[in-house]
Amino acid sequence: MASVEFRPVQDTEIASVIALWEKCSLTRPWNNPDKDIAFARSGPASDLLVMVDGETVIGSVMVGHDGHRGIVYYVATHPEFQRKGLGGAAMRAAETWLTQRGVWKLNLLVRPENEAVRSFYEKLGYEVEPRLCMARKLIAVPSE
Helix, strand or coil: CCCEEEEECCHHHHHHHHHHHHHCCCCCCCCCHHHHHHHHCCCCCEEEEEEEECCEEEEEEEEEECCCCEEEEEEEECHHHCCCCHHHHHHHHHHHHHHCCCCCCEECCCCCCCHHHHHHHHHCCCCCCCCCCCCCCCCCCCCC
């Protein structure tokens, strides 16, 4: 593996990123990945960072903030490159992106049944905070 770098996604890499998300089982029928990417790239409060090995996209992290807290989505490492510390590197890239913008805290959403992902984040120093996450759909989407 050549040197790995993180940078904002380029238009020509979007199909590769979506294929990566599908390979990592991150896509859901109710979330349109093209729309998610376009929305993340539409303003200064969010972006999609890709991890590239040479010319090949091998990872991603969508990062953003609401002016108060940061959040990440679509943290992915290609299965052939997993368990090499690249997921942690992706999170550090997201944390750097946020701290460069003055954001002091990062919140994560993890499905309760996803023990492997929870363990991954705990090893990076993230901890469970006693909060109740509530949501309301503002635009109709296909049922989850």
